[in-house]
Structure formats: C-alpha cells, structure tokens
Amino acid sequence: QPNAMGGREVGGLANMLACHLDLENAEHRAAVREFWQCGPLPDAPGLKAVDMFNAVGDGRIKALWIIHTNPAVSMPEANKVRKAIDACDFVVVSDITAQTDTARLSDVLLPATAWSEKGGTVTNSDRTISRQRAVFAAPGQSKDDWLILAEVGRRMGWPDAFDYENPAEIFREHATLSGIAANFGKDFDISGLSDISNPDYDLLAPTRWPISQTRKGGRFFADGAYFHADGKAKMLPVLARSPVEEIGNEYPFRLNTGRIRDQWHT
Incomplete structure (x- = not known):
C-alpha cells in the first residue's frame, strides 16, 4: 500500500499519537504536549473511518477535510457514505483532480500535487524509509500537502507552530520526537537523523529504522523478545464469522x- 507504515509513524490513525506513542497514556500525551507546546490532547481514541462517516450522517460531525482519498466510492456502503458527505455542512477536499466522486461533493476544493510532483518520504512494511523526489513541477495553483496544511494552520492562529519552509524541516522535527518516543521504550526511533541538513535530506538513501546512536536497522524479534511488558508474544484466538x-x-x-x-481503492 502506498505509505500505510509511514502514516502510522506520524500518528495518522484515530487511536494513536505520532511516533507510535499511545493516546491513552498520560505520560505520552504530556511528552507530546511539551514537545509541541500545544493544548490538551484527547485521552480516548477518535472515530475510525466507518464510525466517522456514520457520525457525519447523523450530524455529530459537521465539517470534513478529505485528503487524497475517495470515500464516496471506496468505503463500505458507499451510497450511505456519499449521502452523508453530501449532507455535511462543510466539506473540503484536497486532491489532484476535481473529477472524483468525493471531490464533486466538496464545498472547497484545494488543488494538491501528485506523487511525481512532490517530495517527502515513504516507509515500506520492512521499515525502510525512502525519499520521494519530484519529477515534474507543480502544475497551476497546486501545492504540496504539507504546505496546504501549514498554511491553514497559520491562518487559524498558529503562525509559529506551522512556520515550516521545506519538508526537511518537518522531517527533522519528526525525527526529534521519535527520540522522545524511544525513551518510553517505543520501537520507532530515527533520532539519528534529527540534525540532518537540507542537502543530506535531499540525498538520503533508503534506510531502515531504527536509526539512533545505539541502534541501526536490524531484524526485529530475532532475539525472541516482543514489544510487551513481559517480552512475550501474544497469540489471540479468533473465531470466523x-x-x-x-x-x-x-x-x-x-x-x-x-x-x-x-490499483488500490479507486
């Protein structure tokens, strides 16, 4: 899948913080708050995709920002999801085209760059981080996702928190936070790249985390230990339904x- 592992690393799920930190752990929340100098963080998971669109449909969620996905087609019970999006008070869509089923339902459409027009990183399932480099210039008024998000953050009243100038700056911040996560015993740690220069970031070769002063790459679980308090694996019996x-x-x-x-999703 395009960047599912990378998405989890930055906290792109409703039940986790960035760098694999735990949303329901008070110490983890405090560490993230101190790092970002932000207000209170939720202490319970948010809604996952299906539940979220149910909440849109019954009016609990009144605004949506959908980025590079097409839930009006790809979600289960797509007709129900499409109806919910259409009835939502305010819908923003960031995408490379105005012609998706979801984009047609938006109140605001933000033109975004495609994979070959933007830079950044992706992480595959064996924890290898690879640089993604633009091949083409951004067309028209389109902007990279990080730039769109940062500009909205600044306009909402946080100019200092979102004063990024390039993806390398964001990567350094992410790597620094991963070192804090490592201090809590988390496996994700790229703190060895927290001071990477812009030129070195541009030249970064594929590399497998962890990347720190004490750990580099390697194979997880080769020592027979797992990421649980007792070091043992947990086998969960399930019944087919x-x-x-x-x-x-x-x-x-x-x-x-x-x-x-x-071809994934749509």
Whole structure:
C-alpha cells in the first residue's frame, strides 16, 4: 500500500499519537504536549473511518477535510457514505483532480500535487524509509500537502507552530520526537537523523529504522523478545464469522471489490 507504515509513524490513525506513542497514556500525551507546546490532547481514541462517516450522517460531525482519498466510492456502503458527505455542512477536499466522486461533493476544493510532483518520504512494511523526489513541477495553483496544511494552520492562529519552509524541516522535527518516543521504550526511533541538513535530506538513501546512536536497522524479534511488558508474544484466538447475507437461490453470487497490484481503492 502506498505509505500505510509511514502514516502510522506520524500518528495518522484515530487511536494513536505520532511516533507510535499511545493516546491513552498520560505520560505520552504530556511528552507530546511539551514537545509541541500545544493544548490538551484527547485521552480516548477518535472515530475510525466507518464510525466517522456514520457520525457525519447523523450530524455529530459537521465539517470534513478529505485528503487524497475517495470515500464516496471506496468505503463500505458507499451510497450511505456519499449521502452523508453530501449532507455535511462543510466539506473540503484536497486532491489532484476535481473529477472524483468525493471531490464533486466538496464545498472547497484545494488543488494538491501528485506523487511525481512532490517530495517527502515513504516507509515500506520492512521499515525502510525512502525519499520521494519530484519529477515534474507543480502544475497551476497546486501545492504540496504539507504546505496546504501549514498554511491553514497559520491562518487559524498558529503562525509559529506551522512556520515550516521545506519538508526537511518537518522531517527533522519528526525525527526529534521519535527520540522522545524511544525513551518510553517505543520501537520507532530515527533520532539519528534529527540534525540532518537540507542537502543530506535531499540525498538520503533508503534506510531502515531504527536509526539512533545505539541502534541501526536490524531484524526485529530475532532475539525472541516482543514489544510487551513481559517480552512475550501474544497469540489471540479468533473465531470466523460468516457474512450476514448468505448466498442463496435469489442471490447466487458473492461479489468482492478486490485489489490488484496497480490499483488500490479507486
């Protein structure tokens, strides 16, 4: 998947903080608050995707900012999701085209750069961080995602917190926070790159974390220990649950949207 591992590393889920820190851990929240000099952080997980759009549909969520995804098509019960987005009071979409089903439902469309037009990093499933470099200039009024988010943050009243000038600056901040996470025993640690220069960031070769003064790459769990207090793996027994709707004479086929190598989601 494009950058699922990298998304988790920066806290791109409703139930975690950046650098694999735990949202429900008071010490972790305090460390993040001190690092970013921000206000109180939630102490309980937010809504995951399906629940979130249910909340949009029943009016609990009144504003959405959808970035580079097309939930009006890709979510389960897409018709229900599409209706919820259409009824939402305020919908912003950042994307490379105005022609997706979701973009057509937006109140504000922010033109964003595509993968070949922006720089940054992605992380694959074996923890290898790779630099992504632009091949083409940004077309028209399109902007990189980090620049769009930073500009909105500044306009909302936090000019100093979002005064980034380039992706390397954001990467250094992220690497510094990972060192704090490592002090809590977290596995994600790229603090060895916290002072990387802009030129060195541009030239950064694929590298596998952890990257710190004491650890570098390697294979996790080779020592037989796992990331639990007792160091042991946890095997969870689960029971298969059949679909609610079964195949029968009236409906003899089961359809699955599926995924192929060169096409994910929509």
